[in-house]
Amino acid sequence: MVTTGAHLTRKMVWNLLSEIPDPDIPVISITELGIVRDVEVLQDDKIVVTLTPSYSGCPAMQLFKEDIKAVLRQYGAKEVEVKIIHSPAWTTDWLSKEAKEKMRKHGIAPPEDWCGTAVKLFGDAKRKITCPHCGKQDTKLTSQFGSTPCKALWFCNGCNQPFEYFKCY
Numbered sequence: 001m002v003t004t005g006a007h008l009t010r011k012m013v014w015n016l017l018s019e020i021p022d023p024d025i026p027v028i029s030i031t032e033l034g035i036v037r038d039v040e041v042l043q044d045d046k047i048v049v050t051l052t053p054s055y056s057g058c059p060a061m062q063l064f065k066e067d068i069k070a071v072l073r074q075y076g077a078k079e080v081e082v083k084i085i086h087s088p089a090w091t092t093d094w095l096s097k098e099a100k101e102k103m104r105k106h107g108i109a110p111p112e113d114w115c116g117t118a119v120k121l122f123g124d125a126k127r128k129i130t131c132p133h134c135g136k137q138d139t140k141l142t143s144q145f146g147s148t149p150c151k152a153l154w155f156c157n158g159c160n161q162p163f164e165y166f167k168c169y
């Protein structure tokens with residue numbers, strides 16, 4: 001039981017985690033990315049955070065773990081355990097609407113709404129991606145891999161600008 005304001009509550013932990021940026025897309029937090037699955041506050045200020053990794057090779061889980069531990073300890077957690085669960089697997093469906101909107105404002109095209117099972121299995125290279133700069137769909141894939149493996153490089157013929165697309169997964 002958390003009885004005094006000096007102790008971390010589940011909600012406080014959740015709020016603190018929502019301040020930690022995704023190393024891959026710093027404009028969104030790890031809670032907006034949807035990888036934080038659960039937060040438990042146990043006796044003696046022990047915190048257990050459960051994460052599901054996103055793309056393999058995308059955000060570094062080890063880095064995440066250390067960030068989370070450091071932040072929670074700074075706010076009074078005595079012990080922090082970070083558990084990793086792989087099932088159910090993370091999907092871009094877990095990205096919040098707010099996260100997608102933030103990506104678009106940052107010039108990264110978020111996964112499109114048609115992102116579904118077939119696309120996940122067979123890829124989305126032949127689909128049209130909406131340009132985050134001008135909103136046109138006159139776009140073409142230029143490279144399957146952008147600055148990180150989870151993003152592809154696209155080019156918009158409408159506004160003549162390249163952009164990154166966060167692949168459907």
Ligand SMILES: [Zn+2]
Nearest residue numbers: 131134156159
């Ligand atoms: Zn454009």
